[in-house]
Amino acid sequence: MRILIIEDEPGIALFLKEGLQEESFAVDVANDGPSGLELATVNDGEYDLILLDWMLPGLSGIEVVRQLRKISSQVPVIFLTARDTVQDTVFALEMGANDFIKKPFSFEELLARVRVQLRGKQSENSKIVHRNLVMDLNTHQVFVDSQDVSLTQKEFALLEFLLRNKGKVCTRSRIIEHVWDIHFDYNTSVIDVYINALRKKIDGNTDTNLITTIRGVGYIIKDE
């Protein structure tokens, strides 16, 4: 995971850099707006996250984000700032920022927010393992007891969502939003149908029970 820090105060920049390196991130630092923007645009796609100071010499943080979004860079941006009025927050979010941390902040807090932004990416090139089930996100394969189980796109997406939220109940609204990208007015029983299909393919005729129904709420893959 590569992180770009755009911050003019050397003390803070160093503090962040070392802290993040200890967490095994690859960290680059730019100490003014223009050079930060250049690094970000030239290496677009390379960075998994940008930590961006609001007040910067040369080019303000806001302007950096604007330019970045203009070239349709999707990289998550977290603002670091002393300001904290609601207007500023909203403004920054509207300009394309993903989150907003007000100084002074604890490193713990920053780390938590960084992980939120990187969630998903962090395990992107890897596998999700749950008991006797292995989901390979690269090859789009699923194995149960090392047996290849072939899933359709939607089945795969649904299972992935449930597994990523292992231990938490996935409500129907959440599922329909994330897996089907329907944001309003869902009145459909697709979820039921796909849960059914998954259960058939995964649990088969064994008496295991991967997906648990929480009546009136949704579904969950229990932890342990």
Added chain:
Amino acid sequence: MRILIIEDEPGIALFLKEGLQEESFAVDVANDGPSGLELATVNDGEYDLILLDWMLPGLSGIEVVRQLRKISSQVPVIFLTARDTVQDTVFALEMGANDFIKKPFSFEELLARVRVQLRGKQSENSKIVHRNLVMDLNTHQVFVDSQDVSLTQKEFALLEFLLRNKGKVCTRSRIIEHVWDIHFDYNTSVIDVYINALRKKIDGNTDTNLITTIRGVGYIIKDE
């Protein structure tokens, strides 16, 4: 956590209500400005958040917020609106709104913003612990002596309500309001039936006694 939705389009209101209920919020809906304002003022302090549509019959959202702030209500207000000019945003915020979501929005985004507003209020850990009983609000599970006890929706909701009011007597009217969402003329013995079910499942055949009856008033889970 109680949320008041003031929204005139029934479709959107329902969508929001159901989604938020799945997330285990208690939700009330008003479908025009005046009735929304009345609910909010009469129950000031009861709601933890208000979702407010900009365009409303009777009284605009802006006016509702103004009136609310006039009586110095501190309840957080999130605007839902089709407008998205910077002027509108700033205007709404100056009138006392706390955040601003432009339609169409995803439920996920709304939920995120709601959680931001409730941050702090919402107990960090999603577990309620009482003696040998653990209630996990995420997984919708209840454990007694680490044994999984399966509760139905209503049982869960009732127990949650009693636990959240640990040490306080819950009157029948408050229970029927919060758990059953009946705001008038309750003439039913549902509560008795569910208290009974809970006692059976929780206390089982042990001689513990989680829920105490306060004759003529209601029920209580005693502290200690």
Added chain:
DNA sequence: ATGTGATTTTAAGCAAATCTTAAGAAAACC
């Protein structure tokens, strides 16, 4: 373009869990 097979969605009947009602038994209160 067109056809074919796979996938996704809709719809409907069925099954099961849950919720509500009601009524008699038990307990608490005067």
Added chain:
DNA sequence: GGTTTTCTTAAGATTTGCTTAAAATCACAT
């Protein structure tokens, strides 16, 4: 002892989820 309140139980109503099949859509090769 009589009255009120709560407890308990069971049956009926309702809701919710499961399953299946058919219709619609999509993907791809011809």
